[in-house]
Amino acid sequence: MRSTDGGRYDVVVVGAGAAGLACAGDLVAADLRVLLLEADGTVGGRMRTDRVAGFTVDRGFQVFNTSYPQVKRRIDLKALRLRPFTPGVLVHTEDGPLRFTDPSRRLRESRDLLPGRLASGRDLLALSALTARDALAPASVLRRGRDGTTLTALAEAGVSPQLVETFFRPFLSGVFLEDELETSARFFHLVWRSMLRGTLCLPADGIGAVPAQLAARLPADVLRTGNPVTALTGNGVALAGGHEVESRAVVVATGQRVAAGLLSGLRVPDGRTVTTLYHATARPPMTEPVLVVDSHRRFLNTCVLTAVQPRFSADGRALVSTSVLGSPGPATADAVLRALGEVYGTDTGDWELVHRVTVPDALPAMPGPVPLSRSTRFAPGRYVCGDHRATGSLQGALASGARAAREVLDDLRNGRTDMRIVSAS
Template identity: 75%
Template sequence: MSGTGGACADVVVVGAGAAGLACAADLLAAGLSVRLLEADDTVGGRMRTDRIGGFTLDRGFQVFNTAYPQVKRRLDLKALRLRPFTPGVLAHTSDGPRRFGDPTRRPRHGGPLPAEGASVRDTVALGLLSARDMLAPVSWLRGRPDATTATALAEAGLSAGLVETFLRPFLSGVFLEDDLETSARFFHLVWRTMLRGTPCLPADGIGAVPAQLAARLPDGVLRTGARVAALTPDGVALAEGGGLSARTVVVATGQSAAARLLPGLRVPPGRTVTTLYHAVARSPLAEPTLVVDARRRFLNSCVLTELHPGYADDGRALVSTSVLGSPGPDATAAVEAALGEAYGADVADWEAVHRVTVRDALPAMPPPLALSRTSRFGPGRYVCGDHRATGSLQGALASGARAAREVLADLRAAPDAPAAAPPQP
């Protein structure tokens, strides 16, 4: 090796989030030598869990969906000790709480619309939309003309009342934007996975998912605490000095870091979300149900210890609440007041135990959205991540898998030199 020092590998993968872990695993399975570098002290990227003060705290509110194809392929679901959320939501409205649930899973929680005041038109329209998204071939959903989610809901015949009471507040927490400007193509795929899968969380927090993927890598592949300062002609340079040489480099970081390492790469804007954690002496809702606010003062809230009591060591309830952006002290107080209304509880004794703001938590996904983009950026340079596909665990894993396929194809076509791919910003 010249210039950067260290042993030469076939491929260096930069970033051990979901995309980088998937890419590295597939390249190793194909017989290549791989080094996976992670700047942080452990794997996962945005899928991280911290233990603070006896609480299990994900970095931002997380939901694990069992219907994702990549999840089924790569993970041992039983080992994660998953427990499900209630299949539905409670919407806090000016008229009080209204429940939207799935009667095929828990009939006592009502139908796909609240029993009181539900119009026949909305019942039929939402049923038809759901049936089509659940049963239609994925290729058909992918190939339809794209528009905003707001347009798609209106064209499906759903009333403004249903959209404002249920769909907008719920989907705002999925898309991390409250104008429903996200691609309808992505909405239909997400709706499909919600209907087909089970939203849940692992017993040890969402960080157990990338930890399981990393545990399957051979010794010597993964190196944490290794921040890549720049890509070099023969590999990567590390911020601590030295580096690694490789014929091929895959950048599998978040979009901001990817744009820094690959000048000229166009990345979508990122969505920022802040999650507040409160410890409460008594659970304000004795079920693992997502609560949303029709007035949109917060995105969603949930009593996490109703899924896993072990999320709080001291026996108290742990409430997670997410809001768009990064609210200041006054806004935080307003959120807590809104929580008191939504749960019908006195929040004066709720203890704020943690707060985490995640920047670039999701990429913006306006229409027309390409559900998958090539990883090829230039000769010997590739990029993957959810910002190259869809803002989801499925998108990140699928993008990593695509990068591995393209790297393998190019190396086999030109085994003695990096592929001379045209730049793909």
């Protein structure tokens, strides 16, 4: 099905984030003539890694979940040289740190789940039933369940308001990037399932190694970086400088705001903004590779990244990552640093802020009820994919890109991609 009419492509994919890379890869595998255009100088979208002050620093705190079906299908896990987090979470409370962990993985470390410590006996029964259902049920069953908000789902499962405030709200605020627990209940159950069945890790070269691996599998003539698309035309796309690339179909695989600018009339969800502060210190405040959350909600989460991946430091210093909602001012950043001193039980006066990253639209808002997957078809010959068309996760982005490829292939085979219909309307 490869095009032979000069410089015309079968498909132009706009945006080389996870969704665009998955879509382009599947279309190339179907023997189409594909061009993948990326505005930036490298691939990955929000999954990017920088080198700052001798540290490997992701653009915002990101973890890699090994349980996602699309990850298992597409990623060579061994090549990423993954290092895992300790299963579970440390919760900083008035009574000191309490560990929330899966007894099936770390029975010796689950003493804080004894009744009366982190949760009551009734809460533990409710939590056990919720966990067993989500871990054992097929994902298709969870996707078809009645939707609402995460807060409602926890209440219906019998989880008390006390446990919600002590653990679920502090923890899930960092997962969903919102602290009202308004995110879709069905998505919550799928996320809970993925955490129970998978392992949270960090790649040795940062999260940017994931899209880099996908890009490396594309033929050399498919990907062009540093090529921003300024508009969609009746025959393809227009590039900066006025050059037009012709194609039979165009897939917009950018973030939701750029997608809405290229596709007039496209409705997109709001985005969640998060800021991550990276502090360097001579001595690690904690040697365990564990995620820490705060029951007072002064920040979303924190961890010693170099305890998870020692390769993130070039000179042996420790790197501490701490994330907060929105884009805090200096006063908030100072308050966070004081809170970290309390949480880690150390003096943070000599910690050096080596990097700060604010990521607008880090995740799409998913207030329940919400569809977990939507068609990528926008108009004849025009498609849109990304996590904002599915779920706010790497799984969602890859799955949406895969769906776009399937729908493009189906339409090309059945002659439903005439973009001139769009330009004339």
